[in-house]
Amino acid sequence: MQITFTLSEPIVNLLQQKADRLNVSFEEFIEKIFRDAAADLSRENVLASDHDEPLPSLEEVVAMIKATPPNLDAIEPATQTIDEFLVELEADPPEPSDITPDEWDKLWAEFELDLKERDLAQDMAEGRF
Numbered sequence: 001m002q003i004t005f006t007l008s009e010p011i012v013n014l015l016q017q018k019a020d021r022l023n024v025s026f027e028e029f030i031e032k033i034f035r036d037a038a039a040d041l042s043r044e045n046v047l048a049s050d051h052d053e054p055l056p057s058l059e060e061v062v063a064m065i066k067a068t069p070p071n072l073d074a075i076e077p078a079t080q081t082i083d084e085f086l087v088e089l090e091a092d093p094p095e096p097s098d099i100t101p102d103e104w105d106k107l108w109a110e111f112e113l114d115l116k117e118r119d120l121a122q123d124m125a126e127g128r129f
Contacts, residue, residue, distance in 0.1 A: 018117075022121060022124075032120070
């Protein structure tokens with residue numbers, strides 16, 4: 001089946017750049033996006049069909065969480081007081097960062113893009129693309 005979409009030029013350029021980085025055609029890349037979205041929808045349907053009852057409301061979920069007793073194995077006792085920690089921090093302060101929040105955001109976005117590209121390349125290598 002053939003379907004035609006009209007996308008804005010910036011979106012098309014972004015998708016084309018990502019397809020180029022992955023060395024796949026634009027069409028293959030778009031099909032992969034739709035295939036992944038369809039798989040997500042299938043998973044949602046499976047999860048929804050696993051329940052004969054409707055899913056709980058947000059208030060019911062919060063009530064269940066509040067009623068759950070704490071996991072004592074997950075609690076780690078304090079090793080020092082806040083005052084001791086502050087004295088230690090003043091004696092050995094952390095080094096100031098040479099990176100600005102904007103630079104950090106840019107580096108993080110590049111890192112996430114690299115991870116997604118690696119995942120897609122691995123999917124392709126393993127025949128999931």
